[in-house]
Amino acid sequence: MRSVGDEIEREEEAAPVEMLAALFEARDWPHEYAGEDEISAEVKGSWTTYQFQAIWRAEDRVLQLLCLPEIRVPEGKRQAMFEALSLINEQLWLGHFDMWSNGGVVLYRHGLMLGEDGLLGPAQAQTVVEAAIDECDRFYPVFQFILWGDKTPTEALAAAMVDAAGEA
Template identity: 70%
Template sequence: MEIGREPLGESEDAAPLEMLAQLFEAHGWPCEFVNDDEVCGEVQGSWTTYQLRGIWRQEDRVLQLICLPEIRVSEAKRKDAYELLSLINEQLWLGHFEVWSHGGVLLYRHGLMLGDGLLGLSTGQLAVESAVAECDRFYPAFQFVLWGDKSPRAALEAALVDPAGEA
C-alpha cells in the first residue's frame, strides 16, 4: 500500500479505495494506488493469481471492481468465447464477464453503487470474494474453450461438474 496517503475518514472521496486497500492489507495481498481513483492488487485464486482493480467514480458514487484472470482471447476463438460468456452471464446474479475489444482481455466486472454511504469492510470483503469465486468457478470453462477445443456448452458443463466423494 502506498505510504503517505490520507488516513481513512479525512477524505470521503478516497474512502472506498482506502477501505479496499485495507482489505487487501488485512489478507496480506499486495496492492498499490495507481492514482487517486484506482487501487490495484493481486489475489491468489484456486487456478491462478488474479489482478483485482478498484476504480472509484466519485461523481456517480460507484466503486467498480474488475477481476482479471490473465486470459486473452484470440480472434480465432472470439465467437466461441462470446457464446460461453453468454451462457455464463445467464447464471450470475452480480457482475458479469466480458472480453475487452482492444487486446481480447477477459475480465469480470461488478459495480457497487454506494450512494451517500461509504464502502464497509464487510461489503468490500463480499464483493472481492464474489469476484474471485466467480473467476475460479468459470476459469476451467474458458480453458476448455480456448485451449481444449470444447464447444462452449460442453466446456461449461464440464467445468461445473461437482466432484463426488474424496480422492
C-alpha cells in the same frame, strides 16, 4: 430497526479505495494505488493469480471492480468465447464477464453503487471482492476448456460444472 452491530459497522466505513487497501493489507495481497481513486492488487485464486482493480467515481458514487484472470483470447476463438460469456452471464446474479475488444482480455466486472456518503464498509468490501474471486475461480475452467481443450461453449460449461461439483 438498527442493531448495535449495524452502528459499529457504520462507524467503520471508509472511502472505498481506502477500505479496499485495508482489506488487501490485512490479507497480505500485493497492492498499489494507481491514483487517488484507483487501486490494484494481485489476488491468488484457486486456478491462477488474478489482477484485481477498483476504480471509484465519486460524482456517480460508483465503485467499479474488475477481476482479470490473465486470459487473452486469440481471434479464432473469440466467437466461441462470446457465446460462453453469454451462457455464463445467464447464471450470475451480480456482475458479469466481458471481453475487451482491444486485446481479447477476459474479465469479471461489477459496479457497486454506494450511498450518498460514498462509504464502503468492511463486510461489504470483503463480500464483493470474494464474490469476484469466486466467480473467476468458478468459470476459469470453462475458458481453459475452450482455449486449450477445443470444446464448444456448451461442452466447456457442462464439463466445468461437473468438475466443480466433484471438487466440493
